[in-house]
Amino acid sequence: xxxxxxxCTFCGCLCDxxxxxxxxxxxxxxxxxxxxxQEKFMGDHRLGHPIQRKGKDWAPVSYDEAIETAxxxxxxxxxxxxxxxxxxxxxxxxxxxxxxELLGAVIDNTSTVCHGPSIMAIQEVGHPGCTLGQVxxxxxxxxxxxxxxxxxxxxxxxxYTTFADGFFLKDAFRDRKVIVVDIRETESSNIADEFIRxxxxxxxxxxxxxxxxxxxxxxxxxxxVAGVSREQLIRMAELCKAARFGxxxxxxxxxxxxxxxxxxxxxxxxxxxxxxxxxFTISPMRGHWNVYGSNEVFTWISGxxxxxxxxxxxxxxxxxxxxxxxxxxxxxxxxxxxxxxxPGAHFxxxxxxxxxxxPTIQIDPHVNATTHLSHLQIPVAVxxxxxxxxxxxxxxxxxxxxxxxxxxxxxxxxxxxxxYAIVAREKES
Amino acid sequence: MKFLLNTGRTIRxxxxxxxxxxxxxxxxxxxxxxxxxxxxxxxxxxxxxIRATAPAGSVVMRALPESGLRKGEIxxxxxxxxxxxxxxxxxxxxxxxxxxxxxxxxxxxxxxxxIWELMxxxxxxxxxx
Numbered sequence: 409x410x411x412x413x414x415x416c417t418f419c420g421c422l423c424d425x426x427x428x429x430x431x432x433x434x435x436x437x438x439x440x441x442x443x444x445x446q447e448k449f450m451g452d453h454r455l456g457h458p459i460q461r462k463g464k465d466w467a468p469v470s471y472d473e474a475i476e477t478a479x480x481x482x483x484x485x486x487x488x489x490x491x492x493x494x495x496x497x498x499x500x501x502x503x504x505x506x507x508x509e510l511l512g513a514v515i516d517n518t519s520t521v522c523h524g525p526s527i528m529a530i531q532e533v534g535h536p537g538c539t540l541g542q543v544x545x546x547x548x549x550x551x552x553x554x555x556x557x558x559x560x561x562x563x564x565x566x567x568y569t570t571f572a573d574g575f576f577l578k579d580a581f582r583d584r585k586v587i588v589v590d591i592r593e594t595e596s597s598n599i600a601d602e603f604i605r606x607x608x609x610x611x612x613x614x615x616x617x618x619x620x621x622x623x624x625x626x627x628x629x630x631x632x633v634a635g636v637s638r639e640q641l642i643r644m645a646e647l648c649k650a651a652r653f654g655x656x657x658x659x660x661x662x663x664x665x666x667x668x669x670x671x672x673x674x675x676x677x678x679x680x681x682x683x684x685x686x687x688f689t690i691s692p693m694r695g696h697w698n699v700y701g702s703n704e705v706f707t708w709i710s711g712x713x714x715x716x717x718x719x720x721x722x723x724x725x726x727x728x729x730x731x732x733x734x735x736x737x738x739x740x741x742x743x744x745x746x747x748x749x750x751p752g753a754h755f756x757x758x759x760x761x762x763x764x765x766x767p768t769i770q771i772d773p774h775v776n777a778t779t780h781l782s783h784l785q786i787p788v789a790v791x792x793x794x795x796x797x798x799x800x801x802x803x804x805x806x807x808x809x810x811x812x813x814x815x816x817x818x819x820x821x822x823x824x825x826x827x828y829a830i831v832a833r834e835k836e837s
Numbered sequence: 838m839k840f841l842l843n844t845g846r847t848i849r850x851x852x853x854x855x856x857x858x859x860x861x862x863x864x865x866x867x868x869x870x871x872x873x874x875x876x877x878x879x880x881x882x883x884x885x886x887i888r889a890t891a892p893a894g895s896v897v898m899r900a901l902p903e904s905g906l907r908k909g910e911i912x913x914x915x916x917x918x919x920x921x922x923x924x925x926x927x928x929x930x931x932x933x934x935x936x937x938x939x940x941x942x943x944x945x946x947x948x949x950x951x952i953w954e955l956m957x958x959x960x961x962x963x964x965x966x
Contacts, residue, residue, distance in 0.1 A: 418851070447852040453859075455966065464962045520931050528930070560846040591843065592912065593905030608841055608910065609937055660845065664936040668928070695846075715931060731931025752956055753857060753866075753916050756923045756933050757894050764960030776857040777917050779964045780956035 497797025554661020610634020
């Protein structure tokens with residue numbers, strides 16, 4: 409059976425035009441998907457049942473036992489951390505935030521090691537963004553800054569920018585100019601009309617120089633700024649001003665480099681400056697398929713997009729203090745529930761050492777690096793393959809993901825609701 | 838020799854991200870891409886093992902040439918190998934320095950660890966399934 413208009417739950421592009429061929433409970437073919445989508449849908453490497461570690465040995469346990477154990481661990485903890493959330497559906501994220509409130513826990517999502525600094529900058533100066541549809545139909549100038557979409561968001565260019573014809577751009581490949589700013593050559597920089605190669609850590613300076621040039625102060629710029637010649641900076645600024653509609657996309661090259669949220673603030677203020685001359689927008693290249701959703705859901709319920717601490721009985725947010733890496737670095741949490749992410753692979757080693765030293769419970773379909781640090785893992789259905797729910801694309805557009813066949817696994821939402829019910833019952837009694 | 842470590846997504850890392858116990862994921866996550874002239878100065882060939890050491894930790898990887906990198910820069914895809922070198926310091930932002938960690942690199946004959954071995958070195962316990 410072929411299922412059309414399937415949503416890919418890998419990256420923040422949330423491509424919704426896949427055609428997936430299914431036989432029973434097996435995906436046997438994927439059309440329109442990129443390499444990442446092919447691997448996601450065709451791969452079948454799931455953990456078959458819940459597992460629990462006793463000493464150094466692992467043993468299978470039932471779902472009921474696993475849920476009881478998870479609830480007990482969270483109830484016994486003084487400072488539980490609920491981390492992850494970007495690889496699951498909005499409905500599960502919602503239960504997670506309510507569970508954190510009930511427990512007085514800290515809840516953080518993967519933005520914390522991704523676009524958290526972008527959110528901090530947006531909270532300072534706002535977000536002149538737009539949907540990807542606007543970019544596709546209008547943008548004649550694209551800037552990719554500190555990102556490599558060909559590797560990380562393989563269809564971004566073919567669906568929305570460089571290779572996608574739009575309503576006002578009938579021959580996109582010729583009509584659109586592409587500027588790539590990065591510290592290294594990538595597949596993406598190789599197809600750029602202009603590649604601006606900066607020295608590591610030089611983003612803030614280059615952004616400031618561009619703002620000065622756009623303001624008409626180009627004569628004040630030195631001959632070279634962070635490895636970029638004044639001539640090239642002036643050429644880039646002129647390309648931006650001459651565009652009818654410019655769209656800047658930025659990645660972790662800005663959020664993880666020195667300056668962090670201040671780099672993003674500077675990029676947003678450059679965008680604001682360019683809007684004195686033409687229309688210009690800026691948007692983060694969100695990584696996980698529903699990381700934007702985790703920010704949305706956390707904000708509806710708590711008022712804050714990530715790193716929310718309920719220990720005071722009210723929501724408290726202070727990146728650098730209530731963020732997962734900082735809490736683990738200080739050895740502060742005494743239990744951790746990991747949902748739909750892999751801090752074992754993606755957090756610094758010392759954070760992993762703390763996760764291994766406390767009862768860590770993971771809800772995830774696959775064996776990953778965190779599995780080896782955990783005491784309990786509960787496998788669940790994969791949203792977009794055998795579970796459906798709401799996700800938010802990188803531009804904030806909500807999209808309903810589909811289930812391709814009935815699952816033999818419970819959903820994240822189902823597991824979390826059961827844990828919540830036990831915790832609520834115990835708290836009441 | 839001293840280098841500046843940059844980390845990020847590669848399409849191969851993304852492809853194997855749901856198979857973290859697989860040799861394919863380990864191979865990609867432990868690939869340290871370097872400028873070919875730096876490799877020549879270190880006296881190593883493509884695929885040679887190197888030990889990278891930072892204040893936060895030390896790990897063995899294999900060197901691969903990549904001419905798109907400047908001298909003095911290395912690139913390792915995001916994952917447990919790179920994160921054995923990255924410090925937990927976030928400078929009050931919540932975000933570690935994933936793109937600007939200074940590391941020392943030397944040739945070695947040591948073997949590259951499996952993912953579970955890296956996690957066991959953090960205090961974890963291998964699950965073989």
